[in-house]
Amino acid sequence: MPTGFSIHCSGCPYENAEHLSKSERQVRAVPLSMEVHSASVLLIFQAPGEEEWRTGKPISNTKSLSAGGRLARAFKVIGKARADYSITNTVQCFPGKREQPGVGRSRDKLPPALVRQHCGQWLLDDIRSRPFSRIVVFGSFARKAVKALGYGSDERFIFVKHPTGGLSNAELCRSIVYVETGPKE
Numbered sequence: 001m002p003t004g005f006s007i008h009c010s011g012c013p014y015e016n017a018e019h020l021s022k023s024e025r026q027v028r029a030v031p032l033s034m035e036v037h038s039a040s041v042l043l044i045f046q047a048p049g050e051e052e053w054r055t056g057k058p059i060s061n062t063k064s065l066s067a068g069g070r071l072a073r074a075f076k077v078i079g080k081a082r083a084d085y086s087i088t089n090t091v092q093c094f095p096g097k098r099e100q101p102g103v104g105r106s107r108d109k110l111p112p113a114l115v116r117q118h119c120g121q122w123l124l125d126d127i128r129s130r131p132f133s134r135i136v137v138f139g140s141f142a143r144k145a146v147k148a149l150g151y152g153s154d155e156r157f158i159f160v161k162h163p164t165g166g167l168s169n170a171e172l173c174r175s176i177v178y179v180e181t182g183p184k185e
Contacts, residue, residue, distance in 0.1 A: 012118035014093040024096060027054050031092035034126045040133040043087045046141045046162065047111050053094035058087045067163040074172045088126045090145035091119045116145050124149050136175060138162045
């Protein structure tokens with residue numbers, strides 16, 4: 001987490017976690033940080049989910065259909081480990097849950113644009129923290145956040161679907177392999 005996190009949070013709609021339920025507010029009181037490894041590749045996701053909020057670690061949910069579970073399986077398939085990548089989110093706080101009527105389960109809320117703007121400086125700090133050779137951005141929300149920072153045409157960036165938003169297992173593995181090797185001729 002950037003050392004000046006309170007500056008980035010001042011005025012953010014998530015600043016006092018009033019958007020969360022009482023039980024969600026009791027889980028943690030500070031935003032997540034980038035998971036830093038001595039890696040040349042950065043993975044950028046949307047925002048922490050409920051499990052990530054609990055553990056304080058981005059993309060840490062191990063359930064089979066979660067982004068974290070799918071990413072862990074992809075790493076295994078291609079012979080990589082989580083420690084081969086640094087991992088961050090475009091928004092550092094859990095956005096809370098929204099019920100899906102008739103579906104019987106809830107999904108994470110999409111963070112509002114103002115929250116994305118407040119976390120934009122953190123994301124910029126994360127991107128600039130190391131000389132990353134490749135940066136893979138997962139999902140349309142993260143793509144918008146990265147492009148808002150002016151990185152839409154930077155060749156280091158690769159934009160793909162979110163692992164839980166239509167990215168097949170094969171595409172996920174290819175995306176990570178592409179990150180390492182560049183496009184296949």
